[in-house]
Amino acid sequence: MxxxxxxxxxxxxxxxxxxxxxxxxxxxxxxxxxxxxxxxxxVPAFDCSAMDGFAVRDLAPATLRVVADLPAGTDLDPRMDAGDAARIMTGAPVPTDALAVVPFEDTARGLAGGVESVTIVVSPRGPGAHVRRRGSDVRAGDLVVAxxxxxxxxxxxxxxxxxxxxxxxxRAARVAVVSTGSELVAPGAPLARGRIPESNSVLLAGLAEEAGAEVVLRTSVGDEGDGPRRAIAAAEAAGADVVVFSGGVSAGAYEVVKNTLGDLMRFDRVRMQPGKPQGFGRTPEGTLLFGLPGNPVSAAVSFELFVRPALRALEGDVDLGRAAVRVALAAGWRARPERVQYVPVALDRRDPSRWLARPVERGTRGFGDADGLAVVPPGETDLVAGDLVSVTLW
Missing domain, CATH: 3.90.105.10 (Molybdopterin biosynthesis moea protein, domain 2)
Structure with missing residues (x-):
């Protein structure tokens, strides 16, 4: 492994x-x-008012003459002498002669005051009060986003x-999702003996879209014949960058992906549970090929660990992983000495100071309630309630 x-x-x-x-x-x-x-x-492109109020030259309480009305978007720059004020709205350019802005609430009558004069009752704290200076946020040429x-x-x-x-x-990565298995029928179709609803393509296509990818093909193939090769050809014709197979990669007699794509993919056993059988390769055209287990939970965990980081790397994203937190287990968990375990957990957030990670019910129904994956490293000692684990958040 x-x-x-x-x-x-x-x-x-x-x-x-x-x-x-x-x-x-x-x-x-x-x-x-x-x-x-x-x-x-x-940014701002000019000195502008941070408040609705009056631009003033005088910083002491006084009754001032209103010489201009300055809404946002005006290009006026009125001259202001001693004893003058200009009514000004948030975002409007501050007159060159003004020293500060007095908010409406610091005047005698606020916005209800007359348009000819205003009485300042609370002095501004000093020059520049309530003025956003040009370039105080960003200067031209500054880095905005890396x-x-x-x-x-x-x-x-x-x-x-x-x-x-x-x-x-x-651009978005283009993904094709291919489920394998002769037992699969469309969701909602009648079930004959031995048949099951096909769900992995729905699950994996959804995970791909949530990762920012564009799904260009979603299909299924049987356990015999050259279905995987035909699916790859169809995927590449649709412009796919990635083909994700589920099923057909383990050690059984009808592992169609493993049996037909051995020249394109390498198949390994990975020290993880669930998801030990994994396949990966690349076509001559450069399309990435993933072979995931057929169990839905195993397929989803494998997607999270391997496919999702690859999709983000294709886009040049510097952050390939998800956020993780250290959380106490609500119940014990058996350790495995040879494999790391990825345990779907629901988070109990009722106590904000101490979240608890509770393993969900096994199977696809419980998996749908999971908030993330608790990572249980290999070890000889079982975990007990209260032990901290790293939980990757979905």
Whole structure:
């Protein structure tokens, strides 16, 4: 058997990042930046008011003459002499002659006051009070978002605010998902003796899409014949970068992936539970091939450990993993000396200061309630309730 880290390393060594493309920043959310984004303009682009109120020259309480009305978007820069004030809205340019902004609530009548004069009752704390200086957030040329980071809504907003309209990102990885097994029928179809609903392609396609990939093919093949090769040909015709097989990779007599793709894939036993049988390879055209176990939970765990990092590496993402936390087990767990175990757990968050990880019911129904995977390292000593484990969060 080989270690999980060795199998993952072999996968990542075969990954070549996808070609970048240009996108409008509004259409780039969810994609990975391939070049750093630097501000095109100062933010703010001018000294502007941080409050609705009055721009003033005088810092002492006084009744001042209102000489201008400045809404956001105005290009006015009125002259202000001693005793003058300008009514100003948040975001409007502060007059060159003004020293500070007094909020409406620090005046005698606030917004209800007259347009000709205003009485200041609370002095501003000093020059620059409630004024956002030009470039105080970002200067033109400053780094806004580094390359290798995924564009979130907040990052897209920061990029747009810095005056950049187009970014260079990776396209989504294209994935084909292929379930194997002559026993499979479509979900909802009548079940004859020995047949079961096909669910792995639904599960794995969903995981691929949640990882940011585009699913271009979802199909199943039987346990005999050259179905896997035909599926690869169809996947490559659809532009797939990755083909994910489930089933057909173990030690049985009808392991169709293992029996037909031995020239393209290597099949190993990995020191993990679930998911010991794993296959991986690459076609002459460069398409990545994954062979995952057929058990749905084993397939999902294997996807998390190997396929998902590969999809993110294809995009050039600097963060290949998921967030993990240290959580106390709610119940004991038997250790395995030769394998690391990945245990689907639900998190009890009722006590914010002490989350608990509770193993879910075995099988696909319980797996649907899991919040993540608890990692139980190999060992001779069983874990007991209260022991801390690392939980990878979904």
């Amino acid at each position: 080989i270690d999980v880290a060795d199998h993952l390393a072999a996968v990542l060594d075969a990954v070549e990042p996808l070609d970048p493309e240009s996108r409008d920043v509004a259409a780039a959310r969810g994609r990975v930046l391939r070049h750093p984004v630097r501000a095109a303009v100062d 390359d290798g980071l995924r564009v979130t809504a907040a990052r897209a907003g920061a990029i747009a605010a810095s005056g950049v309209g187009t970014v260079t990102v990776s």
